[in-house]
Amino acid sequence: MKKLINSAESVVTDALRGVAAAHPDLRVDPGNRIVFRASGPRPGKVGLVSGGGSGHEPLHAGFVGYGMLDAACPGEIFTSPVPDQVIEAGAAVDGGAGVLHIVKNYTGDVLNFHMAAELCAEEGMQVASVLVDDDVAVRDSLHTAGRRGTGATVFVEKIAGALAETGAPLAEVARVAREVNARSRSFGVALSACTTPVSGKPTFELSETEVELGVGIHGEPGRSRGPMREARELVRLAVDALHEDLPVSGDVLVMVNGMGGTPLIELYVTFAEVADALADRGARAVRSLVGDYVTSLDMQGFSVTVCHLTEELTRLWDAPVQTPALRWGR
């Protein structure tokens, strides 16, 4: 295992130093490991806080900024942030209109965000939580009761973030966040496992002729192992899985996400096949993202996330955003 790090112990804090040096719009609290907008809270605006294990970059710190998150709390690699981080982040970004926690459905994250929310409520802060659980691959897994939260997190953070900028109240921002999650589905395919800095070994072994179907973002096993195939066929399997769970039709927002070790040229090949597969189902990819957004360290592979759009969701998706990893319209 070769990694561009100084040590397995310092990788998260070293990366946060890099985030601080590269993005003057962000403020990093290295002690508490929190990334904020440098502009601070805006009175009357709901504050959006998310977080989770590191190793999924740009999620979440790369989505802090105008029109998206107010703060992100990174944990150690593939490890939930602690409640103190979430409490500190909320207190710092609350502009008096309350705080929304955006939580991916993993046992540790759910527990720690819940604990933080209770402690914040005791202090008189208004807190709402939305759980992201879009991955159709498996019900219950190593780290989850129910479905895993993966790619839809980007859509939830973007769309709820856009509504929050308009000054909408907490209940409304939470409502739209839940709606995005309810309308989104994801499925991932791995060509290789990932290797964490601490273990130094791949989380599972795949031969040169195999893929892992329905893989998670921590190298958790997927639904099944199958033979390696051309991109067109792998995409059909993924889109079929999404369609079985929630039939695809109409106008959709689509993300073809790289797992961290996949070249962009391959993601564009994959997107071409996804657009075709959706069209064959009568759906239209009217908005899209192609690139690395919710990664799994150095894993090779992709995930597809589809969100069934409404007029409101489309408008909020199109609204200006200004973060390291997503920016347009301003």
Add this chain to the structure above:
Amino acid sequence: MKKLINSAESVVTDALRGVAAAHPDLRVDPGNRIVFRASGPRPGKVGLVSGGGSGHEPLHAGFVGYGMLDAACPGEIFTSPVPDQVIEAGAAVDGGAGVLHIVKNYTGDVLNFHMAAELCAEEGMQVASVLVDDDVAVRDSLHTAGRRGTGATVFVEKIAGALAETGAPLAEVARVAREVNARSRSFGVALSACTTPVSGKPTFELSETEVELGVGIHGEPGRSRGPMREARELVRLAVDALHEDLPVSGDVLVMVNGMGGTPLIELYVTFAEVADALADRGARAVRSLVGDYVTSLDMQGFSVTVCHLTEELTRLWDAPVQTPALRWGR
């Protein structure tokens, strides 16, 4: 070798279908393999045309759009575009103020862009060319006479593109493009080689304890092979190499570029070390990019590009840009 492709033969055209499907602001001519702005040429604006072998995505197609390129001509993987592509592209984007060719210094690219420029001139088109040769690692190599063109291409395309949007004449746009190249230096480090779809084998072998210093973007050998070290030490070697060639000082624009297979968290660790190494030399990274911009398929590793800023270059860097891979300010 596992790749998300349909076949080695169709990878470039399949990826272009994906580009067309994902980016309604772009128009793709699949027959000639050209990516244009959908808005067409603007009367009186110099047209910027670049191109080169595929496998370096988002370079160049990901930089087509407002404030940057007017057209990109992708060749096959690691293979120069043919003169016909460059001629077609130039004819389509010429708004009457002439066309600038931005050419990375590789023998095939230089030859084919030169041939295209001569044929365009015969047809009465005004054409200027700028050669990018920023890589300090080697003088002359497998594919080059003189230095290789790598990361500075992004800076040249962005800054010349910004000046072209102001309606500046061709000679001025070419002048600023050459200035950016003259003020920029790059150095790359590989933790692994890349594998082309056609060959199916890594371009060189590196053991678990070795790195390739001064690697090119086609898997060409670098200056030397050395032991794997922590990020801080690898960065010092890279920044020392830049500094030896053109002493770093003052305000600089810095790119820490991933080679395609490197997780973003590692690029942020690397950027933190680059910022520190520059500060130790008395230079300040006042503008930066961290991510995959000039890749080498699935290679693991990074390159650092430093551009010595002037007031003019900083202003043009900050100007609005609206492309798939770079966008801000509008």
